[in-house]
Amino acid sequence: MHSLMRLIFIGVLGAALLISGCQSTPKGLSAEQVALLKSHGFQWTEDRWELGLSGKVLFDTDSEVVSSASTAQLTQITQALLGVGIQQVRLEGHTDNVGQAAYNEQLSLRRARTVAAVMQGAGMDARLIAAYGMGQSKPIADNNTAEGRSENRRVAIIVSTP
Template sequence: MEWSQGFSGTQRFARGARWAMAMALVLLMAACQTPSAPTPPPPPAGLTAQQQQVLRDQGFMQGDQGWELQMSGKLLFEFDSAEVGEAARAKVVQLAQVLMKEGIDRLRVEGYTDDRGSAAYNLKLSMRRAQAVTNVLVEAGMPRQNIEVKGLGNALPVVSGNAAENRRVAIVVPLL
């Protein structure tokens, strides 16, 4: 049985008109409400403004992969060595303490070499360098499971050739 049986055309029209007016009233009331303040966008990489400022203060630069600190000039290795010297160790410990104080404990450590030696050897050496720095970070209190370690050989040199600046690590706070 059709719902409109027993109603005249005028009654159906009046009922439809009342329904349309009620819907229009609801929409108008919704449009008149004061909109809530817009929510500010979250900071990039899931970091607070304070954390980002600390990273900048420590020399990190924001890039495509996250916040990166090239340790060239700060943490260089002797030719064919993965030993972290005492001065460099102190810098890494201090950096770890500053980052952890700000709640930053997820890192990627990338090791690099100059272009002397075979590609296979340089990959292994760069991994040993990254692991050596990771060990210092862990000794300073960083959770090992939160540190990704990569050896990248002589990829991405900061200076062309066999320059000492290429025997380095980069510490990256990755994007979340």
């Protein structure tokens, strides 16, 4: 009976280890880096960490100006990333659906470049910041409401694994 209990325990332990192995840290980042990303609201997608909605930088309509509160937040995030050795990011600027698509693509690029400038000012190497304009092509909220359009005016900060 004792050996049967032991076999059951070993089987359960092995299954638990197998399951937890599926939830391991993505390759290329240390546990400390992953913990920092999670603590700042980054979410793991298929192949990258993307800053969650609460941490996105929001903009006024037809503006690429970053508010002083967002500048402080970006500076803090940048310094935290650098503090754990994350030195390279991808910035994706976005717009709502107000205006022409071609104009919004350029506006979204200006937004990404503005965020890049803030991150450079906080110590990140300009050569390691890639800025892209996504225009209105990837909304995260309903563009039929003022609140949704506000959420869509953003820059996402993305950390990819090496």
